[in-house]
Amino acid sequence: MIISPAEFDNLLSGIEREAIHLETRDAYGTAIELPYMAKWAAGEPDDLEWLQGWCATLREHTAAGRTVRRARVVSEPLSDYQRWSHSIAHPMVDAGEDIRWVPRHQLTEPGAVVMLPANDFYVLDHRLVVFLTYTGDGLTRAITGSTDPRDVKTCENAFADVWKYAIPHRDYSPS
Template sequence: MTSIDDDEFERLLTDFEHEAIHLETRDAYGTAVELPHMAKWAAGEPDDLEWLQGWCATLRDHAAAGRSVRRARIVSEPLSDYQRWSFSIAAPMVDAGEDIRWVPRRRISSIPIPGNDFYLFDDRLVVFLHYTGNGLAVDKVISTDPGDVQLCRTAFEAVWRVAIPHREYKPV
């Protein structure tokens, strides 16, 4: 497996041909982009979500081109503050074309999943996302190994079958 930088990751997020799937397994993240906005939310301050508009534009482009973007979020209930905030900002991404689904952790007890969050692009390339204990991203590594691709595809589809679409999920 080889580490990639943010520029290469951004390229992968925009240049896939058919489908990008993303499995999130953590209850909290701490990305530099998100932390100030989550702090506003925690303080009850308004956020115009302007910072999300670039991603939403990318999602609209994918949808217009017939490309699929799906995300499954495995969450503990009651939701962590991070996941409650994530839920509160998901609608613009869903409206732009990303199919986001929520999976209460109790639903996946017997589903084998990879040890790290990942993106799978066009069933050919996996990007495993590595985080510190407090949720800060530390590395992104790629794999084209057929075993990794199959593991991620199988895990994602098993989780997806028990996932709840964003508009139907009622946060606990």
């Protein structure tokens, strides 16, 4: 099923229990983020006001007892995008999102190989997996969904495998 950006926003706002999110790319080029990343690269200050809508949603979820977890699988040393992403994550963490970092090399250690779906995803309330596909330069290509229990379980298992190695945002020091 194809999911529009507006539908996706509604799905994220409307979770009943939990959202888990796996990110696996070293760089993204989302239209919303690019101007702010450019400011960061130029050494200009950013009040992060543009994140406040998402932070308000996170605070609502947290107050209602819902959880939002994100695991970022990253190459080290971090790409510029991921260094910037690390630098702006604190408001989301303060608002209740559990953001964790996983050095990519740890997922292929002997005896500990983790297999991942080909695209980033969210699993919402153990019933819907939303795949985020990107172009080569990191722009959003499509947002699609599946309620097939096998797809949901595969993604939940992949997330759980990654989460075992995940370092909480406040404890992760980018290299």
